Amino acid sequence: MNISNNLSSFRQIHTYYIRRLFKTSLLVLALSSFNVQLINASELDYKLVAEPVGKGTYVFIGSTKYFSKQNGGNIANAAYIVTNRGVIVIDTGSSYQYGKQMRAYIESTTGLSIIKVFNTHHHPDHFLGNQAFKDVPIASLQGIVNAIDSQGEALNGNLYTLVGDWMKETEAYSPTEVVTPGKVTIGGHEIEIIALDGHTDSDMAIYDHTTGVLFAGDLIFHDRTPAVASANIQNWLNSISQLQKLDYKYLIAGHGPVTTDQHAMLQTHDYLSWLHDTLENALDEGLDISEALQLELPERFSALDILHEEYKRGVLQLYPSMEQAFFN
Amino acid sequence: MTNSKILKKHSVIKQISSLKSGFKIILSFWLISSVNLANSQPLVDPLDSPSWNLVHKLILSNETVVFDDRVKVIVPDMAEDPMNVPVSVTVDGIGEIEEIRLFADLNPIKEILNFHPGKIEPFIAFRFKVQNSTPVRAAARTKDGVWHVGGSWLDATGGGCTAPSLGRALDNWVDTLGDVKSRLWSRADRPDRLRFRIMHPMDTGLAPGIPEFYIETLELKDKHGELLAHIESYQPVSENPFFSVDLESKLFQGIVLTGRDNNGNLINQVLQ
Known part of the structure; x- marks a missing residue:
């Protein structure tokens, strides 16, 4: 007991x-x-610091890697032009966070407000920061607006998977203004809107005649393998030829460092035409896609970052549609 | 006895009895495993899959297996488009292969395709659908009944810049159902390459409201009807499947493809 x-x-x-x-x-x-x-x-701090390009133009240079949780999706270049009326922004980065941090940096360093935003194409690393600029006119070509309307949320969802927390609160926000090709004067700068295609169905390049800076968007990659997920390579090559005719002082590529010469243009052109010919040949020789994926890549492309990774992604994307055309 | 002593004694007895049962468990495991060791070599899955034992049982009926890297399964590291993952299987240097079974341990439908190479080369390449990251394996059975298993992991978590393929099926898919396009490449230094595409939705039955609808059998025959090779395909083979196989075409008089889907629709096409 x-x-x-x-x-x-x-x-x-x-x-x-x-x-x-x-x-x-x-x-x-x-x-x-x-x-x-x-x-x-x-x-969740991108630690953005802009570098000057000539006088009055600045660029945030992104990583030349693929999307990752480490880089938070900051893999593309976003730029801005400081005019006497305010700031023109060209591309807004990969997330709402990026857009907010970019805007805070610009406003605190220039003391000016933002008067215009442009989107060069519909890929998520270039427009998902739009949300931070809802009170500013966001302008793009009709084709780009349509692509963001139809694919924006799916692309946004993909980035949530790839970069995680950095994306929080990010939603696809479409441009609010449609521009047509040609020259416009904004804040004393003569800005030329150039409508091209090939990297996607609708790509916009911007040439600032006042400063001689060419904003090429993703039509030009520099020391980074071109991404061909939505590409029409033949059209893309034609677009590069158009851009080569411009008498620019500075070239801001969509990915990679700023240049003053034709090097980045030739590099992008060289890779794309090689890729096109290589895949056509592979198809002609009866190679299966899994064999095309294992082809050796020329030594001269070793300067291109994430070459093997992006080549494989390109084959997976392009080869099936090339096969369909070949067999029809 | 004081209260504290009683408590102590109580807990000591408990500890001893739990130690005893622990020993019993360890001892019995040791006995069981040593019996197993005596019967066969321990099989360590090189891909360290949580489902290896299950697929060994379901797909290979627990028959004798060796892991063998001469069975090469090539898949991309990442399934960029999970509806179209390229895979190729090459078996080299094991002797005559009677059958190759392709499967993905962690796919909702694990079987992908069984290939009986017969009179053609033990090589096949095509695309398939994947739901999530999984080992992708090929088991090649030699005449002695042993399955030689090779494979690799496939990562399937995201699509990056790739927009999801939407509206893949054309409105007029019924008009082209079972249509075959093909081409033969004569090659000097190695077996000839035959590639053929069959128009078929290959529905898995896992999408809401769409019953499974897929090609079950395909045969390659010569023009006299003699069987050269045959394939049993399952739901995960991609829509409008596109096959590559290797053969010495000069050995055969013409090649005919026949087949049937699970609704009884027939495929019949002269390829050469």
Whole structure:
């Protein structure tokens, strides 16, 4: 009797301590997850710093890698022109966070407000920052607006998978203004809108006649393998030939460093025409796509970042449609 | 006895008894595993798949298996388009192969295709559908009944810049159902290449409201009807499947493709 009483009191004490332990550990868990969130929030900083391109033009140079949780999707170049009336922004990055941080940087360094935003094409690393510019006219070509309307949310969803937390609160926000090709004067700058295609169905290049800066969008990649996921290579090559005729002082590629010469144009042209010919030949020789994926890549392309990765992505995208055409 | 002593004694007895049962469990595991060791070599899955034992049972009926890297399964590291993942299987240097079974351990439908190379080369390439990251394997059975298994992991988590393929099926798919296009490449230094495409939706039955509808059998025959090779295909083979196989075409008089889907629609086309 005595013993069983003692045992039951032992059980009670035991249960009490387990309960207390459980409560404490819950508290610890809650605190630690709170800490994790705090750390993450402070880490969602792209640490954007713009570099000058000639006088009055600036560019945020992104990574030349693919989308990752490490780079937060900051893989493309976004630029801005400082005019006497305010700032013109060309492309808004890969997320709402990027757009906000870019805008804060521009406004604090220039002391000016943003008067116009342009989107060069519908890929997510170039327009998903639009949300941070809802009070500013966002302009693009009709084809680009249509593509963002129809594919924007799907592309946004893809980026959530690829870069995670950086995307929080990001939604696809379409341009609010349709522009037509030709010259416009904004803040004293003579800006030429050039409608091209090939990287996607609708690509916009912008040439600032006042400063001689050409904003090529993703029609030009520099020291980074061109992404051909939505490409028509023949059209793209024609578009590069158009851009080569311009007498620019500076070329801002969609990805990779700024240049003053034709090097980036020739590099993009060389890779694309090689890719096109190589895949045509592979098809002609009866290669299956899995064999085309394993072809050797020429040494001269070793300067292009993520060459093998982007080549494979390109084959997976282009080869099936080339096969369909070949067999019809 | 004081209360504290009673408590101590109680817990000591408990500890001893739990130690005893622990020993029993360990001992029995050791006995079981040593019996297994005596019967066969321990089989360590090089891909470390959680489902290896399951697919070994379901697809290879627990028959004798060796992991063999002469069975080469080539898939991209990442399934950029999960509806069209290219795969090729090459078996080299194991002798005559009676059958090659292709499967993906973690796919909702694990079987992809069984290939009986017969009189042609033990090579096949095509595209298939994948739901998530999974090992993709080929098991090649030699005459002695042993399955030689090779494979690799396929990562399928995201699509990057690639817009999802929407509205893939054409409105007029019924008009072209079972149509075959093909081409033969004569090659001097190696077996000839035959590629053929069959128009078929290859519905898995896993999409809401769309019943499974897929090609079940395909045969390559010569013009006299003699069987050269045959294929049993399953739902994961991609829409409008596109096959590459290798053969010595000069050995055969003409090549005919016949086949049937699970609704009884027939395929019959002279390829050469």
